[in-house]
Amino acid sequence: MQNVASAAGLSGPAIENTRFFTVMAFVMSLIIIAGFSVQLSMGRSSFDVPWPYHLHGVIFMGWIALYLAQHVTISSGNRALHASLGMAAYIFVPAMVLTGSVIMIVVAQRSGGPFFFHKSEFLWSNTMVLWCFGALALWALQRRRYTGWHRRLMLCAMAILTGPGLGRLLPLPLMIPNAWLITTFATFIFPVIGIAADLRRDGRVHPAYWWGIGAYAVTFAISMGIAYSPLGIAVTEWVVAGTPGAERPIEAFLPPGFSI
Numbered sequence: 001m002q003n004v005a006s007a008a009g010l011s012g013p014a015i016e017n018t019r020f021f022t023v024m025a026f027v028m029s030l031i032i033i034a035g036f037s038v039q040l041s042m043g044r045s046s047f048d049v050p051w052p053y054h055l056h057g058v059i060f061m062g063w064i065a066l067y068l069a070q071h072v073t074i075s076s077g078n079r080a081l082h083a084s085l086g087m088a089a090y091i092f093v094p095a096m097v098l099t100g101s102v103i104m105i106v107v108a109q110r111s112g113g114p115f116f117f118h119k120s121e122f123l124w125s126n127t128m129v130l131w132c133f134g135a136l137a138l139w140a141l142q143r144r145r146y147t148g149w150h151r152r153l154m155l156c157a158m159a160i161l162t163g164p165g166l167g168r169l170l171p172l173p174l175m176i177p178n179a180w181l182i183t184t185f186a187t188f189i190f191p192v193i194g195i196a197a198d199l200r201r202d203g204r205v206h207p208a209y210w211w212g213i214g215a216y217a218v219t220f221a222i223s224m225g226i227a228y229s230p231l232g233i234a235v236t237e238w239v240v241a242g243t244p245g246a247e248r249p250i251e252a253f254l255p256p257g258f259s260i
Contacts, residue, residue: 032164063096093141110245112244129163131219132160152194152209166187233250
């Protein structure tokens with residue numbers, strides 16, 4: 001371990017720090033994968049969907065693979081490969097924001113979004129927090145020479161992506177009408193764990209967490225304000241007009257005969 005740490009230019013607290021972020025990367029990634037896998041195994045999800053779903057899935061799973069590879073390479077001391085792979089993030093992040101935004105519209109038009117979410121909050125808030133992920137991830141890439149900022153901003157960005165995984169693991173139909181609020185709040189647990197780790201290790205919190213959490217919280221608050229505003233609801237109804245998504249109620253609801 002000491003040889004690997006020396007090759008990576010790490011020692012003492014830096015080794016522990018690298019280990020922490022690697023463990024967090026695997027935990028967050030496994031939650032996302034588990035959420036989709038559980039729903040697929042229960043027959044609630046299917047591969048029989050339009051092509052935008054598949055494109056979206058391939059890009060997002062590719063990002064998870066890249067995110068994990070980055071932590072593995074830096075933990076093993078392979079800085080050259082870490083830096084080379086990192087360049088791919090400049091392609092993945094915009095692609096994720098673009099395809100993710102498109103899939104929100106596709107899902108809204110196809111079904112109105114999951115029934116346990118308000119139709120407008122699903123469209124607006126889901127999309128805007130995805131944009132927040134993109135902004136934080138690109139900011140983290142720009143700060144890659146400053147390890148403390150880079151790791152923590154990227155952790156905050158990745159925490160946002162755990163929402164879909166957590167949402168598929170939580171009993172959200174039982175949480176109506178607060179299912180979206182609860183799911184979003186649950187994603188904050190990961191940067192909060194990071195804050196606790198900072199306090200335990202250093203006795204202080206790195207400012208990257210305050211910026212990352214602050215940006216996420218403000219984006220979420222604004223997105224909810226827009227989603228429930230007359231303008232936000234009007235835009236949502238315009239997006240789904242003339243599609244199957246327009247047929248479901250705009251509020252969260254339980255379908256007739258639904259059971260968990």
